[in-house]
Amino acid sequence: MKSALVIIMLISGMCIPAGGFAQSRQQQKTDSVFRLIINYSKTHDADAIYNLADSDYKKSISQARFRDFLFRGLFSNPIKRDSLVSFVNNLIATYKIELGDAKMQLTLGLDDDNKFNYFGLGPYKVVATNKSTRAASNNPLKSATDKIVDSIARRYIQKITTVGLSIGVIKGGIISTYNYGETKKGSGQLPTPATIYEVxxxxxxxxxxxxxxxxxxxxxxxxxxxxxxxxxxxxxxxxxxxxxxxxxxxxxxxxxxxxxxxxxxxxxxxxxxxxxxxxxxxxxxxxxxxxxxxxxxxxxxxxxxxxxxxxxxxxxxxxxxxxxxxxxxxxxxxxxxxxxxxxxxxxxxxxxxxxxxxxxxxxxxxxxxxxxxxxxxxxxxxxxxxxxxxxxxxxxxxxxxxxxxxxxxxxxxxxxxxxxxxxxxxxxxxxxxxxxxxxxxxxxxxxxxxxxxxxxxxxxxxxxxxxxxxxxxxx
Missing domain, CATH: 3.40.710.10 (DD-peptidase/beta-lactamase superfamily)
Known part of the structure; x- marks a missing residue:
């Protein structure tokens, strides 16, 4: 299913870790291909970028259509700066690219031979804003663990795109459970340790x-x-x-x-x-x-x-x-x-x-x-x-x-x-x-x-x- 630490996002959606929390080898390889794309973009060398694709991708789009696609998108304005937005499940990288006053999003995935088999380009999606009110929680904020968990969980549950969150911790033999948000949007019903989720x-x-x-x-x-x-x-x-x-x-x-x-x-x-x-x-x-x-x-x-x-x-x-x-x-x-x-x-x-x-x-x-x-x-x-x-x-x-x-x-x-x-x-x-x-x-x-x-x-x-x-x- 979708997956991290850096994560592995599969087409299916299920998850798993790519290894450590530092940049993974796969991310380094994907970044290297991305840098080549950026460098070729500066000289509008669409054919060189096309040659970075694997055979299956080339079957899905002709060289002429790919060239036209790039000239209408990535080549439309000089690139001012770029940055990695996410590398989900050690498979799919998303980059933010600033082209003049416009912002675009390039999504890139590689095959086993470090050729790209996924290349998506479109308007940059703005990161979600936070909720306007403080999400509910049963965290008592008494112990050091309570406060640590709350300070970190708040950054997650206050996102406008999150709904409910349950956390379980065992440290030194002490069991602590914490619940945030709501089980159903608009219900006001706080999750409990008995709330069932898909795992x-x-x-x-x-x-x-x-x-x-x-x-x-x-x-x-x-x-x-x-x-x-x-x-x-x-x-x-x-x-x-x-x-x-x-x-x-x-x-x-x-x-x-x-x-x-x-x-x-x-x-x-x-x-x-x-x-x-x-x-x-x-x-x-x-x-x-x-x-x-x-x-x-x-x-x-x-x-x-x-x-x-x-x-x-x-x-x-x-x-x-x-x-x-x-x-x-x-x-x-x-x-x-x-x-x-x-x-x-x-x-x-x-x-x-x-x-x-x-x-x-x-x-x-x-x-x-x-x-x-x-x-x-x-x-x-x-x-x-x-x-x-x-x-x-x-x-x-x-x-x-x-x-x-x-x-x-x-x-x-x-x-x-x-x-x-x-x-x-x-x-x-x-x-x-x-x-x-x-x-x-x-x-x-x-x-x-x-x-x-x-x-x-x-x-x-x-x-x-x-x-x-x-x-x-x-x-």
Whole structure:
């Protein structure tokens, strides 16, 4: 789903970290291509810029049309200055460019060969202003932690594009929860620790735990080829033969971020993109798909890979994904609000979701790819979940958690099973974030520090900066 620290924004919308909080290598590469574009723009060399594109982009627009596009836009006035606005999910960079009195926005994405495969140019979108009144909160502002959290959370919740925010902190054994804003715009109803949000890609850590559970039960091995668990007609694709189960969980499978037939699915809904993508459609894609890199060699975040892992675990167990999450993780931990499907009993606690412009939008539903981002939960449950990951226990579930923490990818970013390892001012954290079309989430913990920070928002406005800043101030 959309994702940070620097973040990884996928076309799908779900999130994850790119590594540390300093500029990532991918951002450096994207900035380098951007600088070439700016330099060529100064001499109006449209053809040189066109040659920076990958073959697929060139197929989408002719050289002549691209040249005309640039002369009507980027070349219309001398460039006075430029600046990076955002680099979302280690994939898409947005730059502000001042052309005379005009301001434009250039959005750029690169392929694996550092050629741009996305080039968007249009008027600069003004950063959202703040709310005219102070958002409500139950933060008592008594302890040092209270005041630190409030000073940072205020910068988020006062944006006109945010709606509700719930924060959970465990520091030194003390549990603190904070709520800001409102569950529904105009309702005046403050969220509570029991308000349920979409958690997006944090779901991937639950999926990784299921994988580790079945490894410990000797039902599967991390080194098993995925073809062992797929229908013969799918397993016959030679491109899939080098992919193992661990590759699906640590994003080194070489599979695309999403299947190429994802948006061509029957009844595709842009506002609810995963709802109607079925297992049959996924298997149809896998029968002929090719890989973007050799399995095990390169990190490339993939909702497709983790979604496929969930299907494999369903085939191994004979049970649906949500049932596995409930039986193996939620019931032993007493998680009562962590579900894929919202029941009538829980519906009143589920917060409506809002897009990046604070317009109410659809919550996301999942079919085949549920394991990559379908879970909904509340702050109370996620604090229990994170604490169970952090505090050793002599249980089968903790042994599964422990296996997910073992590093399986030692390059940038470091990844266990599902969990990414990031650093804030030199301190390492197990981390995952999440994002759907109307929500954002953040979860990080460090056992040695005894520190957990979790944020849940019902708006498509990143919580990563808030989460990271809280970590830095509390550690």
């Amino acid at each position: 997006g890609s944090i779901s991937k850590t639950f999926t990784a735990t299921l994988l580790a559970w079945f490894v410990n039960e000797d039902k599967v091995s991390l080194s098993d080829p995925i073809t062992k668990y797929l229908p013969d007609s799918v397993a016959a694709n030679p491109a899939l033969k080098g992919i193992t189960l661990v590759n699906l969980s640590n994003h080194t499978s070489g599979l695309n971020g999403l299947p190429s037939n994802f948006e061509s699915q029957k009844n595709y809904q842009e506002s609810n993109p995963y709802k109607n993508y079925t297992r049959d459609q996924l298997f149809t894609y896998l029968k002929t798909c090719t890989l973007r890199s050799e399995p095990g060699k390169k990190y490339a975040y993939s909702n497709l890979a983790v979604g496929l892992l969930g299907i494999i675990l369903e085939r191994v167990s004979g049970k649906p994904y949500e049932q596995l999450v409930t039986e193996i993780i939620c019931k032993p931990l007493g998680l009562k609000s962590t579900v894929q499907h919202i029941s009538p009993l829980l519906a009143a606690r589920f917060a409506p979701v809002y897009d990046e412009n604070a317009v109410e939008t659809s919550a996301w539903d999942f079919d085949a790819l549920a394991a990559c981002g379908s879970i909904r939960s509340d702050i109370t449950d996620l604090l229990l979940y994170a604490k169970a990951n952090m505090v050793p226990a002599n249980t089968k579930l903790y042994k599964a958690f422990e296996l997910t923490h073992q590093i399986t990818l030692h390059t940038e970013p470091q990844v266990g099973l599902g969990w990414h390892i990031i650093k804030a001012d030199g301190v390492s954290y197990y981390f995952h974030n999440g994002g759907t079309g109307g929500s954002r989430s953040f979860l990080a913990y460090n056992a040695e520090k005894g520190l957990i920070v979790i944020l849940l928002s019902n708006a498509d406005v990143s919580t990563d900066g808030v989460g990271v800043e809280i970590l830095k101030k509390l550690q």
